[in-house]
Amino acid sequence: MATQDVEMKDSAAAPSNSSAPSPPPVLTHLKNVSALIEKGVVTKEVRLMIRAIRHIMTLRRKIKASHVLAFLKQLLPPGSEVASRLLLYFPKEDEKDMEVDSPSSTSQTVPSKHTILPELEIFAYLLVLIFLIDQKQYNEAKNCSSAAISRLKQFNRRTLDVLAARLYFYYSYSYELTDSLVEIRGTLLALHRTATLRHDELGQETLLNLLLRNYLHYNLYDQAEKLRSKAPRFEAHSNQQFCRYLYYLGRIRTIQLEYTDAKESLLQAARKAPASARGFRIQCNKWAAIVRLLLGEIPERTTFMQNGMKKALSPYFELTNAVRIGDLDLFRSVADKYSKTFSADRTHNLIVRLRHNVIRTGLRNISISYSRISLVDVAAKLRLNSATPVADAQSIVAKAIRDGAIDATIDHANGWMLSKETGDVYSTNEPQLAFNSRIAFCLNMHNEAVRALRFPPNAHKKERESAEKRRERQQQEQELAKHIAEEDDDEF
Amino acid sequence: MEGTLSDVSQVFDRFKAAFTRNDLSTCTTLLSQLKVMLTGFPSLPPLYCESPTAIHELTLARDIFEHAVVLSVKTEDQDAFERDFLQLKPYYTDTRDLIPPSAQEYPILGLNLLRLLVQNRIAEFHTELELLSPEALENPCIKHAVELEQSFMEGAYNRVLSARQAVPHETYVYFMDLLAKTVRDEIAGCSEKAYDYLSLQDAKQILMFSSNQDLEEYVTEEHPEWEIRNGCVYFQKAKESAPSKEIPSLQLINQTLGYARELERIV
Structure with missing residues (x-):
């Protein structure tokens, strides 16, 4: 950090x-x-x-x-x-x-200055x-x-x-x-309160992050979230602090299973972070990779091949591969192989959560490749190690169907799974929505860029001078007008 | 201070006696007395004043709350469980350096995980899980709950149900029964989407009913939209995600106007 x-x-x-x-x-x-x-x-x-x-x-x-x-x-x-x-x-x-x-x-040394x-x-x-x-x-x-x-x-x-x-x-x-972070939690909270009362926004920002870090250090996600949701929010003053905030927010959201929001915060944190903050960006990328996997997305290969991060991210890369293929055995062996790394990164529990995504991906691959397959084969392909593979497979498939992961039906009497024809996505409103969100993103980016522009401090002074001049000019014009009017009067 | 401490111990002994007799109403009244008495100790959370008897008091208080949690399971009162557990929790987290760990810690933590699972509070379940050390995760009581959650997420429901036979602690049975009901609802929800129809025999088996009578009652109560005819259960499917026929013109107009406005600002 x-x-x-x-x-x-x-x-x-x-x-x-x-x-x-x-x-x-x-x-x-x-x-x-x-x-x-x-x-x-x-x-x-x-x-x-x-x-x-x-x-x-x-x-x-x-x-x-x-x-x-x-x-x-x-x-x-x-x-x-x-x-x-x-x-x-x-x-x-x-x-x-x-x-x-x-x-x-x-x-x-100046002795006079006491x-x-x-x-x-x-x-x-x-x-x-x-x-x-x-x-x-x-x-x-x-x-x-x-x-x-x-x-x-x-x-x-x-x-x-x-x-x-x-x-x-x-x-x-x-x-x-x-x-000994736990010792200063009280002091930090008191400082945060003082900073809030004094409208010291930079201080608030920094202290809030420190507190979040303090809580997360001890895995106190509940307390961290309670503090975060109640602390006053305002526009960020420091880019670094904002990045940190996003990172902590992403972590909290991940633990609380709000993966979509988590992904957004983590990716934003990784992007906003300065290029030299390599350690921080690696952390962000690790978490972002897991969150994307949990969401059922597969992160691009380039995420793992970024300069200077290749080595640190390699366990996550192998993990991604296992999830992408949907191979439970491979997944297990990767998880075992790097269990120390994952524990150190505190992502172990998240990796455990991933198991069900591996099954999902495997199931999706099966559903795409076969239009009809018996549940016995599904169980064998997924390599479910259980006493009753068929019954397990059946309920797993049923749940996947309900969650919308695959589009299929089960024929219970014959014991097979029937995949449905995939519909044409362009017949729905989906492309339009995707298009809209991208345009909104670009426009927003432009607006933010304009807002972030900084102007030289004395630029407005010139303007004021010209305003004064204008006033003078207007005064002169008025006087002139008066003169003309008087002259007009005289003529009558 | 000594006087009150021995008073509390006395009442607690009476409570324990009633507890082993399974005299639940006496237990409840004694428990509220005990809780009021505990407020007199300054060494307990959140004050943690240091005193010579602090260790004794903390251990006693922890013991009382552990019993309170088990009692709430016996009286099948989930709200009381949550309350008592939250009161107990600081004794597991914040006093770790002060008093030796309790033998009941992992069973009770596992019980709490199970409760969160039953109440479908998965986010809190995972938050709690993060607080546990790797050693704790290896404990059979905790592991039981963690594996249940996994099976539950995967959809391997029969694994959840078979886990009922292998409960690590007798107090778990109550929540496992509740979980069975949750699982049945889940299965019903999945079946509705996954099957076109099921024979009564199969439906009975999948939803774990012992007789057709029970099944029919369940269907009329919980899922009146299902139809039973010719010895089969037909699931009415309101298939969504049909290709949209009409263009959402109003929305499109709004969006386009929005783009125009933004572009005008740029140019």
């Missing part, structure tokens, strides 16, 4: 190391980011905050302990609570290292947290994140929302890595 945080596009992190060669480039970047945050706070521009976060993500791999330490020393007022707490996470010997690295930075912006403080927490997670110091990360959350609770500033949302994510992530 963490892979999803890798940013969708390389944002314009301008490499400015050429101008300032003395401090390491990473440090300059960090400074730039903090400047960006300050600017964002002053102008109350959410976009700048998002960009700041994005910069950090691109920097993430390059950051070293010395960088963080140097940055913190510069940013945080010495002796403050935050500083003393955060610097604890760094072993002492790094200090020397840092001084060698950037001697100028220590001298640059308080710093809450945004920057939270940013410092976030930076340390990400660093600790990257260094695999999970227990330290857990402590750090808890401290950050309790600090965060003391603020109520809208400019913090973006940073807070990221912080929530890493808070939950650090607990997940130490396998």
Whole structure:
């Protein structure tokens, strides 16, 4: 999942190391980011905050302990609570290292500034947290994140929302890595409530996903669905969060047998996810493949052959093959062969559900190939391992007929199944309906694309200026008209 | 606290005595008393206050609710079953670290699965199933319910019925009987679609009636649209999905106008 945080596009992190060669480039970047945050706070521009976060993500791999330490020393007022707490996470010997690295930075510290912006403080927490997670110091990360959350609770500033949302994510992530998610469920619920009251939609979105993840981690589908259906919904702010939401929604729906809706959410999640979020997309594809199989569809071969997913999806590919052929024996052997993978993916119970689809497919194949076949042969072809194969076959066929899987009748006296002629689908309204849904999809896509367009922030100012000009012009015209009218009066 | 704990144990002993005597009405009254008394313990869900007697109290409460569930099966009260089971459930999920697991856990969980199956609440059935560990799924009581669901979905109804002979726990019989009725309705529904007609003899066998009399009663009660003549049952079939003769013009006009409107916006 963490892979999803890798940013969708390389944002314009301008490499400015050429101008300032003395401090390491990473440090300059960090400074730039903090400047960006300050600017964002002053102008109350959410976009700048998002960009700041994005910069950090691109920097993430390059950051070293010395960088963080140097940055913190510069940013945080010495002796403050935050500083003393955060610097604890760094072993002492790094200090020397840092001084060698950037001697100028220590001298640059601004002693006059005793308080710093809450945004920057939270940013410092976030930076340390990400660093600790990257260094695999999970227990330290857990402590750090808890401290950050309790600090965060003391603020109520809208400019913090973006940073807070990221912080929530890493808070939950650090607990997940130490396998103690259940501990923070109460805190997350409280945070979600606070975010709702403050109309912090990004926070709500993030926290809702974290809660869903928390519940699903323990297979608590019931609670997850109850929360999801009651939580306020609004238009998504972040694409990543929306993808996650769709994925969780798809999983819940799958468990509750609403396969059509589940398929829609899972496929949408897989499509919307950024290309670099490979792990997430693999998960989506796995679930989507199973849901489609459960629906009686056969996923295309290309789904399993996508770049970099081939290996991870191969168990599901073999499973699909077994279902497609309708061979119970093959299905059983595949399920056994990969039972470990399926248990790890938590799809084992779904695979068990698939058995009846395998039978259905087999039956459909039989029904297509034969116009009349005895039930004994049906039982043999389906390889039903039971004591009374014919009676079983009969009731299975009867149920398939009722569910509309095959179009046939059973002749009980002679013990055979008669398939009916398949009707011409073009004599029904079906093609028209399919056509309509596709057109609707395209039109909707276009509309959404238009809505998603972003305009430069000051574009409307020009317009306003022209409006002012127009007013002036109108005024002039009016005056002119008055003059003319007066002149007219004069003439009389 | 000690006093109430011993009080509860006493009442519970009386309850158990009545329970083994099969004195169900006494059991019910005692049970409501017990439930009221349990509210006095702060160590029980949802508070989980820590106290020296917490383990004892939790175990006792769990025992009481387990008996309550079995009692509701005996009195054949499905609503009470659901209520009691939901009260019991936290003791299986949330107190796992506090008290040792109960021997009754799997039979009761299996029983609940069976109930959901009987009430045709398949979505909830699967939600419950997800909560079970792989070890739990291997337990005969749980496995029984899971296999029943599979056979039920496949349509292998006679397997469902034969499972009645092999119940893992005596309390299961009640639900298995209910399930048999559900299965009969299912079979009737399937037969209606799958056969043109059936001889009375065959219909009797398929629908599991012992006499023609029963069968005829069932037909007049549940499926008055079926017709019995010449020793056969004819199923009236309202065959749907006939090719549509008329064009749904109004709908088509609406759709086309919709496209035109959207296109105009684009151009």
